[in-house]
Amino acid sequence: MRVFRCMMTATLALALQGAGFGETHQVFPDRFYTTFSFAHEPVARVNPGDTVVTTMLDSRGHDKTGKLIIYGDNVLTGPFYVEGAEPGDTLVIHFNKVRLNRDWGWNGVRVGTSALLPEYVEGLYDNNFLEEWLQPGRRNAMKWYIDLDKKITYPTRPFGDKVKMEFPAIPAVGCVGVAPPNKTAITSGPTGPHGGNIDYNGIGEGTTVYLNVFEPGALFFLGDGHAGHGDGELLGNGTETSLDAEFTVDVIKNKRIGFTRLEEPGHLVTFGTLPGQTHKGFQAAITEMIQWLVNDYGVKEPEAHVLLGMAAELKVAAWNNTFMCRMDKKYLPAPRPVSLLSRTAGR
Secondary structure: EEEEEEEOOOOOOOOOOOOOOOOOEEOOOOOEEEEOOOOOOOOEOOOOOEEEEEEEEEOOEEEOOOOOOOOOOOOOOOEEEEEEOOOEEEEEEEEEEEOOOOOOOEEEEOOOHOOHHHHHHOOOOOOOHHHHHHOOOOOOOOOEEEEEOOOOEEEEOOOOOOOOOEOOOOEEEEEEOOOHHHEEEEEOOOOEOEEEEEEOOOOOOOOEEEEEEOOOOEEEEEEEEOOOOOOOOOOOOOOOOOOOEEEEEEEEEOOOOOOOOOOOOOEEEEEEOOOHHHHHHHHHHHHHHHHHHHHHHHHOHHHHHHHHHOEEEEEEOOOOOOOEEEEEEHHHHOOOOOOEHHOOOOO
Protein backbone atom coordinates (compact mmCIF):
# COMPACT_ATOMS: atom_id res chain seq x y z
CA MET A 1 0.00 0.00 0.00
CA ARG A 2 1.43 3.35 -1.01
CA VAL A 3 0.88 5.77 1.87
CA PHE A 4 2.91 8.95 1.99
CA ARG A 5 3.17 11.36 4.92
CA CYS A 6 4.78 14.76 5.00
CA MET A 7 5.03 17.44 7.69
CA MET A 8 3.92 20.93 6.68
CA THR A 9 5.00 24.04 8.58
CA ALA A 10 1.33 24.98 8.87
CA THR A 11 -1.93 23.52 7.65
CA LEU A 12 -5.36 24.82 6.95
CA ALA A 13 -7.22 25.72 10.15
CA LEU A 14 -10.45 23.84 10.63
CA ALA A 15 -13.49 25.90 9.66
CA LEU A 16 -14.91 25.54 13.17
CA GLN A 17 -12.84 28.47 14.43
CA GLY A 18 -9.43 26.95 14.12
CA ALA A 19 -8.54 23.59 15.56
CA GLY A 20 -4.86 24.53 15.52
CA PHE A 21 -2.01 23.37 13.36
CA GLY A 22 -1.55 19.73 12.53
CA GLU A 23 0.19 17.40 10.18
CA THR A 24 -0.75 16.95 6.53
CA HIS A 25 -0.96 13.38 5.24
CA GLN A 26 -0.84 12.62 1.53
CA VAL A 27 -2.62 9.28 1.26
CA PHE A 28 -2.98 7.50 -2.09
CA PRO A 29 -3.88 3.90 -1.28
CA ASP A 30 -3.91 0.99 -3.72
CA ARG A 31 -6.66 -0.83 -1.84
CA PHE A 32 -10.30 0.31 -1.83
CA TYR A 33 -13.52 -1.05 -0.36
CA THR A 34 -17.24 -1.36 -1.04
CA THR A 35 -18.30 -1.81 2.61
CA PHE A 36 -18.21 0.32 5.72
CA SER A 37 -16.64 -1.96 8.31
CA PHE A 38 -14.50 -1.96 11.45
CA ALA A 39 -12.52 -4.90 10.00
CA HIS A 40 -10.78 -2.97 7.20
CA GLU A 41 -7.16 -2.03 7.81
CA PRO A 42 -6.75 1.77 8.05
CA VAL A 43 -4.97 3.45 5.15
CA ALA A 44 -3.65 6.06 7.60
CA ARG A 45 -3.82 7.06 11.26
CA VAL A 46 -4.36 10.76 11.82
CA ASN A 47 -4.71 13.08 14.80
CA PRO A 48 -7.46 15.62 15.42
CA GLY A 49 -6.47 18.80 13.63
CA ASP A 50 -4.61 16.91 10.88
CA THR A 51 -5.34 17.32 7.19
CA VAL A 52 -5.55 14.54 4.60
CA VAL A 53 -4.92 14.89 0.87
CA THR A 54 -6.30 11.92 -1.04
CA THR A 55 -8.23 10.76 -4.09
CA MET A 56 -11.51 8.98 -4.82
CA LEU A 57 -12.38 6.57 -7.60
CA ASP A 58 -15.63 6.83 -9.49
CA SER A 59 -18.55 4.71 -8.33
CA ARG A 60 -17.48 1.76 -10.50
CA GLY A 61 -13.83 1.81 -9.44
CA HIS A 62 -12.06 3.80 -12.19
CA ASP A 63 -9.28 6.22 -11.26
CA LYS A 64 -8.54 9.62 -12.79
CA THR A 65 -6.82 8.01 -15.79
CA GLY A 66 -9.86 5.81 -16.45
CA LYS A 67 -8.08 2.66 -15.29
CA LEU A 68 -10.28 0.11 -13.51
CA ILE A 69 -8.76 -0.33 -10.05
CA ILE A 70 -11.53 -2.35 -8.40
CA TYR A 71 -14.72 -3.73 -9.89
CA GLY A 72 -17.36 -2.58 -7.42
CA ASP A 73 -20.24 -0.26 -6.64
CA ASN A 74 -19.90 3.05 -4.76
CA VAL A 75 -16.20 2.43 -4.17
CA LEU A 76 -14.74 3.90 -0.97
CA THR A 77 -11.39 5.41 -0.03
CA GLY A 78 -10.32 4.69 3.55
CA PRO A 79 -10.71 3.97 6.34
CA PHE A 80 -8.88 6.74 8.17
CA TYR A 81 -8.27 6.02 11.86
CA VAL A 82 -8.68 9.19 13.95
CA GLU A 83 -6.71 9.03 17.18
CA GLY A 84 -8.77 9.75 20.28
CA ALA A 85 -12.15 9.19 18.60
CA GLU A 86 -14.24 6.85 20.73
CA PRO A 87 -17.82 5.54 20.70
CA GLY A 88 -20.12 8.30 21.90
CA ASP A 89 -18.09 11.08 20.24
CA THR A 90 -18.85 13.07 17.10
CA LEU A 91 -16.38 13.01 14.21
CA VAL A 92 -15.92 16.30 12.36
CA ILE A 93 -14.77 16.30 8.72
CA HIS A 94 -14.18 19.64 7.01
CA PHE A 95 -13.71 19.47 3.23
CA ASN A 96 -11.10 22.08 2.35
CA LYS A 97 -11.00 20.99 -1.29
CA VAL A 98 -13.13 18.76 -3.51
CA ARG A 99 -11.86 18.93 -7.09
CA LEU A 100 -12.59 17.31 -10.44
CA ASN A 101 -9.60 15.45 -11.88
CA ARG A 102 -10.95 13.75 -15.01
CA ASP A 103 -12.61 14.96 -18.22
CA TRP A 104 -15.39 12.38 -18.33
CA GLY A 105 -18.05 10.73 -16.23
CA TRP A 106 -21.24 8.78 -16.79
CA ASN A 107 -24.95 8.92 -16.09
CA GLY A 108 -28.04 6.80 -16.47
CA VAL A 109 -30.56 7.64 -19.17
CA ARG A 110 -33.91 7.26 -17.41
CA VAL A 111 -35.51 8.41 -14.17
CA GLY A 112 -35.73 5.57 -11.68
CA THR A 113 -39.09 3.83 -11.92
CA SER A 114 -39.75 4.20 -8.17
CA ALA A 115 -40.03 7.97 -8.77
CA LEU A 116 -42.74 7.56 -11.45
CA LEU A 117 -46.43 6.73 -11.41
CA PRO A 118 -47.07 3.01 -12.07
CA GLU A 119 -49.37 3.72 -15.01
CA TYR A 120 -46.61 5.73 -16.68
CA VAL A 121 -44.01 3.04 -16.05
CA GLU A 122 -46.09 0.45 -17.94
CA GLY A 123 -45.28 2.08 -21.28
CA LEU A 124 -41.85 3.43 -20.47
CA TYR A 125 -39.04 3.16 -23.00
CA ASP A 126 -36.34 0.53 -22.57
CA ASN A 127 -33.20 2.19 -21.23
CA ASN A 128 -30.81 -0.54 -22.43
CA PHE A 129 -30.15 1.06 -25.79
CA LEU A 130 -26.47 2.02 -25.48
CA GLU A 131 -23.32 0.13 -26.32
CA GLU A 132 -21.44 -1.75 -23.60
CA TRP A 133 -18.49 0.35 -22.49
CA LEU A 134 -18.58 0.91 -18.74
CA GLN A 135 -18.87 -2.72 -17.69
CA PRO A 136 -19.86 -6.01 -19.34
CA GLY A 137 -23.59 -6.42 -19.86
CA ARG A 138 -24.45 -2.83 -18.98
CA ARG A 139 -26.15 -0.89 -21.79
CA ASN A 140 -27.81 1.94 -19.86
CA ALA A 141 -24.76 4.08 -19.01
CA MET A 142 -24.15 7.24 -21.06
CA LYS A 143 -20.66 8.73 -21.15
CA TRP A 144 -20.54 12.47 -20.41
CA TYR A 145 -17.79 14.99 -21.09
CA ILE A 146 -16.52 17.19 -18.25
CA ASP A 147 -14.94 20.45 -19.37
CA LEU A 148 -12.53 21.18 -16.51
CA ASP A 149 -11.83 24.73 -17.70
CA LYS A 150 -15.41 25.84 -18.29
CA LYS A 151 -16.70 23.67 -15.42
CA ILE A 152 -19.56 22.23 -17.42
CA THR A 153 -20.68 18.72 -18.25
CA TYR A 154 -22.60 17.46 -21.28
CA PRO A 155 -23.45 14.10 -22.90
CA THR A 156 -21.42 12.49 -25.67
CA ARG A 157 -24.51 11.95 -27.82
CA PRO A 158 -27.84 13.77 -28.20
CA PHE A 159 -31.12 12.70 -26.63
CA GLY A 160 -33.17 15.03 -28.81
CA ASP A 161 -32.96 18.44 -30.46
CA LYS A 162 -35.05 20.73 -28.21
CA VAL A 163 -32.96 21.02 -25.04
CA LYS A 164 -29.36 22.09 -24.61
CA MET A 165 -27.95 19.37 -22.39
CA GLU A 166 -25.22 21.41 -20.72
CA PHE A 167 -24.98 21.71 -16.95
CA PRO A 168 -22.62 23.06 -14.28
CA ALA A 169 -19.92 20.61 -13.23
CA ILE A 170 -20.04 20.84 -9.44
CA PRO A 171 -17.96 18.21 -7.64
CA ALA A 172 -19.58 16.49 -4.67
CA VAL A 173 -18.85 13.46 -2.50
CA GLY A 174 -21.57 10.81 -2.67
CA CYS A 175 -20.50 8.61 0.26
CA VAL A 176 -19.29 9.72 3.68
CA GLY A 177 -19.40 7.49 6.71
CA VAL A 178 -17.73 5.61 9.52
CA ALA A 179 -17.60 2.01 10.69
CA PRO A 180 -21.19 1.07 11.69
CA PRO A 181 -22.27 0.04 15.20
CA ASN A 182 -22.32 -3.51 16.55
CA LYS A 183 -19.33 -4.72 14.53
CA THR A 184 -21.44 -4.90 11.38
CA ALA A 185 -20.30 -4.49 7.78
CA ILE A 186 -22.68 -2.50 5.58
CA THR A 187 -22.36 -2.16 1.83
CA SER A 188 -21.68 1.28 0.40
CA GLY A 189 -25.09 1.44 -1.30
CA PRO A 190 -27.53 2.25 1.56
CA THR A 191 -27.48 4.83 4.35
CA GLY A 192 -27.88 4.57 8.09
CA PRO A 193 -26.69 5.95 11.44
CA HIS A 194 -23.11 5.56 10.22
CA GLY A 195 -23.68 7.83 7.19
CA GLY A 196 -23.24 5.99 3.89
CA ASN A 197 -24.41 6.71 0.36
CA ILE A 198 -26.06 10.05 1.16
CA ASP A 199 -25.76 11.42 -2.40
CA TYR A 200 -26.52 15.03 -1.50
CA ASN A 201 -25.17 17.26 -4.26
CA GLY A 202 -23.97 19.78 -1.67
CA ILE A 203 -21.31 17.67 0.09
CA GLY A 204 -18.45 19.59 -1.46
CA GLU A 205 -15.72 22.10 -0.90
CA GLY A 206 -16.19 24.29 2.17
CA THR A 207 -18.65 22.02 3.93
CA THR A 208 -18.33 20.24 7.28
CA VAL A 209 -19.79 16.80 7.97
CA TYR A 210 -20.64 15.53 11.46
CA LEU A 211 -20.82 11.77 12.05
CA ASN A 212 -21.41 9.62 15.11
CA VAL A 213 -18.49 7.47 16.23
CA PHE A 214 -19.24 3.80 16.89
CA GLU A 215 -15.76 2.23 16.85
CA PRO A 216 -12.41 3.36 18.27
CA GLY A 217 -10.77 5.64 15.72
CA ALA A 218 -14.12 6.19 13.96
CA LEU A 219 -12.72 4.65 10.73
CA PHE A 220 -13.82 7.29 8.25
CA PHE A 221 -14.56 6.44 4.59
CA LEU A 222 -15.41 8.63 1.59
CA GLY A 223 -15.99 8.01 -2.10
CA ASP A 224 -18.37 7.88 -5.05
CA GLY A 225 -17.40 11.15 -6.74
CA HIS A 226 -19.99 13.20 -8.63
CA ALA A 227 -19.71 16.05 -11.12
CA GLY A 228 -23.25 17.27 -10.58
CA HIS A 229 -26.89 16.20 -10.45
CA GLY A 230 -30.26 17.68 -9.56
CA ASP A 231 -32.04 17.21 -6.26
CA GLY A 232 -33.13 13.62 -5.82
CA GLU A 233 -30.43 12.11 -8.04
CA LEU A 234 -33.34 10.91 -10.18
CA LEU A 235 -31.21 9.12 -12.76
CA GLY A 236 -29.69 7.04 -9.99
CA ASN A 237 -26.31 8.59 -10.78
CA GLY A 238 -24.59 11.95 -10.46
CA THR A 239 -22.26 12.20 -13.46
CA GLU A 240 -20.08 9.60 -11.79
CA THR A 241 -16.39 10.50 -11.84
CA SER A 242 -13.18 10.45 -9.82
CA LEU A 243 -12.23 13.33 -7.51
CA ASP A 244 -9.35 14.73 -5.51
CA ALA A 245 -10.05 15.84 -1.95
CA GLU A 246 -8.44 17.53 1.02
CA PHE A 247 -10.13 17.36 4.41
CA THR A 248 -9.34 18.22 8.01
CA VAL A 249 -10.48 15.99 10.88
CA ASP A 250 -11.51 16.71 14.44
CA VAL A 251 -13.50 15.17 17.27
CA ILE A 252 -16.13 16.55 19.63
CA LYS A 253 -15.87 14.45 22.78
CA ASN A 254 -18.89 12.90 24.48
CA LYS A 255 -21.40 14.26 21.98
CA ARG A 256 -23.93 12.04 20.25
CA ILE A 257 -26.11 13.27 17.37
CA GLY A 258 -29.12 11.55 15.84
CA PHE A 259 -28.17 11.36 12.16
CA THR A 260 -25.36 12.67 10.00
CA ARG A 261 -25.28 16.47 9.85
CA LEU A 262 -23.80 18.90 7.33
CA GLU A 263 -22.75 22.51 7.76
CA GLU A 264 -22.51 24.66 4.65
CA PRO A 265 -21.00 28.17 4.71
CA GLY A 266 -24.48 29.70 4.97
CA HIS A 267 -26.73 26.84 6.04
CA LEU A 268 -27.25 23.95 8.43
CA VAL A 269 -28.44 20.68 6.88
CA THR A 270 -29.88 17.62 8.59
CA PHE A 271 -30.65 14.30 6.96
CA GLY A 272 -33.15 11.55 7.41
CA THR A 273 -31.37 8.60 5.82
CA LEU A 274 -34.13 6.00 5.71
CA PRO A 275 -34.20 3.97 2.47
CA GLY A 276 -37.63 3.94 0.84
CA GLN A 277 -39.36 5.77 3.69
CA THR A 278 -40.00 9.31 2.53
CA HIS A 279 -42.37 10.32 5.33
CA LYS A 280 -40.16 8.97 8.13
CA GLY A 281 -37.09 10.36 6.41
CA PHE A 282 -38.42 13.90 6.55
CA GLN A 283 -39.58 13.36 10.14
CA ALA A 284 -36.04 12.36 11.11
CA ALA A 285 -34.46 15.33 9.30
CA ILE A 286 -36.87 17.86 10.83
CA THR A 287 -36.49 16.43 14.34
CA GLU A 288 -32.70 16.45 14.01
CA MET A 289 -32.74 20.11 12.98
CA ILE A 290 -34.85 21.07 16.00
CA GLN A 291 -32.45 19.25 18.31
CA TRP A 292 -29.44 20.91 16.65
CA LEU A 293 -30.90 24.39 17.11
CA VAL A 294 -31.94 23.76 20.72
CA ASN A 295 -28.82 21.95 21.93
CA ASP A 296 -26.08 23.75 20.00
CA TYR A 297 -27.52 27.22 19.38
CA GLY A 298 -29.48 27.75 22.59
CA VAL A 299 -32.72 28.32 20.71
CA LYS A 300 -35.83 27.75 22.81
CA GLU A 301 -37.92 24.84 21.62
CA PRO A 302 -40.97 26.95 20.61
CA GLU A 303 -38.61 29.28 18.73
CA ALA A 304 -37.15 26.32 16.85
CA HIS A 305 -40.55 24.96 15.86
CA VAL A 306 -41.84 28.29 14.56
CA LEU A 307 -38.54 29.06 12.83
CA LEU A 308 -38.69 25.79 10.91
CA GLY A 309 -42.31 26.43 10.06
CA MET A 310 -41.43 29.78 8.52
CA ALA A 311 -37.98 29.26 7.01
CA ALA A 312 -37.04 25.59 6.60
CA GLU A 313 -36.21 24.16 3.19
CA LEU A 314 -37.21 20.52 2.72
CA LYS A 315 -35.54 18.64 -0.11
CA VAL A 316 -35.03 15.14 -1.39
CA ALA A 317 -31.28 14.65 -1.65
CA ALA A 318 -31.53 11.15 -3.12
CA TRP A 319 -34.89 9.72 -4.08
CA ASN A 320 -34.30 6.24 -2.69
CA ASN A 321 -32.79 7.06 0.67
CA THR A 322 -31.94 10.63 1.73
CA PHE A 323 -34.29 13.40 2.85
CA MET A 324 -33.13 16.72 4.20
CA CYS A 325 -34.01 19.84 6.15
CA ARG A 326 -31.99 23.00 5.44
CA MET A 327 -31.88 26.17 7.53
CA ASP A 328 -30.35 29.52 6.59
CA LYS A 329 -27.85 30.67 9.23
CA LYS A 330 -29.00 34.29 8.88
CA TYR A 331 -31.85 33.48 11.27
CA LEU A 332 -29.62 31.97 13.94
CA PRO A 333 -27.59 33.27 16.89
CA ALA A 334 -23.94 32.35 17.28
CA PRO A 335 -23.49 28.68 18.19
CA ARG A 336 -22.34 27.64 21.62
CA PRO A 337 -18.61 26.92 21.83
CA VAL A 338 -17.60 23.30 21.30
CA SER A 339 -14.58 21.52 22.75
CA LEU A 340 -12.67 20.08 19.81
CA LEU A 341 -10.17 17.39 20.70
CA SER A 342 -7.41 19.15 18.74
CA ARG A 343 -7.73 22.12 21.08
CA THR A 344 -7.79 20.16 24.33
CA ALA A 345 -4.90 17.87 23.38
CA GLY A 346 -2.44 20.75 23.67
CA ARG A 347 -1.10 20.29 20.17
